[in-house]
Amino acid sequence: LGAFFLYNRSMKNTHINHPEDSVLTGDLTVLKWFTSKGKLSVKIDGSPAIVWGTNPKTGNFFVGTKSVFNKVKIMINESHQDIDKNHSHIKKVANILHKCLDNLPRTKNIYQGDFIGFGGDNVYQPNTILYTFPSIIEEEIIIAPHTIYSAVGDLRNAIASPINYHKFMKDNSYSDESVFWLTPWVDIDKDLSDIRQKCEYAQVISGAVDFVDNNTSRKIIKSLNSIIGSGLEIDDLTLVALADYHHVSASLLRFWKLVHTIKHQLISHITTDLEIECYINGVEVGHEGYVLSNEFGVFKLIEREVFSNANFNTIRV
Numbered sequence: 227l228g229a230f231f232l233y234n235r236s237m238k239n240t241h242i243n244h245p246e247d248s249v250l251t252g253d254l255t256v257l258k259w260f261t262s263k264g265k266l267s268v269k270i271d272g273s274p275a276i277v278w279g280t281n282p283k284t285g286n287f288f289v290g291t292k293s294v295f296n297k298v299k300i301m302i303n304e305s306h307q308d309i310d311k312n313h314s315h316i317k318k319v320a321n322i323l324h325k326c327l328d329n330l331p332r333t334k335n336i337y338q339g340d341f342i343g344f345g346g347d348n349v350y351q352p353n354t355i356l357y358t359f360p361s362i363i364e365e366e367i368i369i370a371p372h373t374i375y376s377a378v379g380d381l382r383n384a385i386a387s388p389i390n391y392h393k394f395m396k397d398n399s400y401s402d403e404s405v406f407w408l409t410p411w412v413d414i415d416k417d418l419s420d421i422r423q424k425c426e427y428a429q430v431i432s433g434a435v436d437f438v439d440n441n442t443s444r445k446i447i448k449s450l451n452s453i454i455g456s457g458l459e460i461d462d463l464t465l466v467a468l469a470d471y472h473h474v475s476a477s478l479l480r481f482w483k484l485v486h487t488i489k490h491q492l493i494s495h496i497t498t499d500l501e502i503e504c505y506i507n508g509v510e511v512g513h514e515g516y517v518l519s520n521e522f523g524v525f526k527l528i529e530r531e532v533f534s535n536a537n538f539n540t541i542r543v
Contacts, residue, residue: 242517245525246486247447250478252437255522256485257425260492261418264520265388268410268498269528270370271355271514272340274319276326279336282377289326291319292338294381302381303327329366329404333397336384339371342408354533355514358503365406372517388519410499412516418495424488428481436475446472446479454530460486493527506532 245256278289286304288294293301293312301312306324313320322341343350345366348359371394377384391409398407438446449468453460465479496516504511515528 242524242526244528244530245489246482247443247450248523248525249432249485250438250443250446250482251440252432252435254429254432256525257429259518259520259522259525260425260488261422262520262522264518265390266412266414266496266516266518267372267388267391268412268513269515269517269526270340270342270372270408270410271353271533272342272370272408273353274322274341275338276322276330276341276369277336277338277375278326278330278333279375280332280334282336282379282381287332289323289330291323295384297382300381325367326369330369331398331405335397336375336377336381337371337389337394338373338375338386339369342368342370344368345406354506355511356505358505360501363406366404368406368408370408388517388524408502410502410513412496412498414497415495418492421488421492421495424484424491428484428488431484432481435477435481437478438474442472442474446474446482450482489527490529493529496527 245259248256275292276289277292277294278287280286281288281302281304284304288302288304289309290301290303290312293299303309303312303323306327309320309323309327313323325344326341340352342352342357343363345363345368348362350357350359350368371389371391373386374389374394375381375384375386395407395409398405446468449472450460453464453468458464460483462480462483465483466476469476469479493516498513498516502513504513511532514533515526517524517526
């Protein structure tokens with residue numbers, strides 16, 4: 227299992243979930259996902275999300291935020307005038323988009339990435355994590371690309387796939403003077419026998435778990451996020467109390483905790499670029515997490531107790 231894999235799963239432009247949250251309804255596909263070959267990338271904590279490429283409706287180059295995918299109020303910017311019209315209410319975003327329109331390479335494809343900052347410094351905090359680079363960034367803008375889209379006629383039905391970084395960098399190498407592409411190296415151990423054993427164990431005990439419907443699952447996840455956001459430890463006492471609150475079996479929440487543990491164990495098998503230092507409130511941490519895509523789905527590998535808690539408690543301006 228290497229850093230970049232052969233399988234490239236396509237998906238609708240939807241939110242990427244935590245693997246442990248997916249099992250609450252009895253969907254155990256993730257147990258196969260944990261040990262299957264796929265595409266692995268570093269999750270970068272940038273903001274805002276930037277989408278750019280060729281508008282399939284007009285054939286013109288555009289930039290925008292995720293609002294380019296809106297079903298009703300679509301904000302696709304093919305000119306600086308469009309940016310002024312669509313984003314004048316948030317000057318910071320408008321300034322970023324103006325710079326992106328000037329500097330992002332023209333391409334027939336449609337990409338999405340996270341904005342990190344303008345060149346000229348080596349310390350950036352676009353969101354919760356503060357990034358320190360080993361040297362001053364000379365390029366005009368810093369973008370962390372992660373998604374490529376296919377769309378016919380309209381962006382509203384765009385299909386997303388994780389980027390093949392080798393191909394992306396080859397196709398966009400001519401933009402080096404304008405854009406610093408933040409694509410940290412990442413790899414994962416070939417021997418995942420310990421993960422496989424845990425998944426086999428989870429599969430066996432799942433027969434004794436009382437799973438729930440989608441609506442109840444969403445309520446449980448909301449509660450779990452609140453607990454994590456508050457900084458409380460999700461121990462067995464908390465799981466039992468949460469099960470009682472939602473009128474579900476404690477075995478369900480314990481099963482969630484088991485899959486949560488498997489995720490953390492898989493994260494320990496991952497190695498990534500250490501040249502870029504990451505900090506939260508002055509404390510050095512690792513990268514926010516990773517995204518793994520294979521034939522069994524696309525999930526994010528994040529230590530929620532560290533990063534999700536920090537995100538929940540970040541003051542938005």
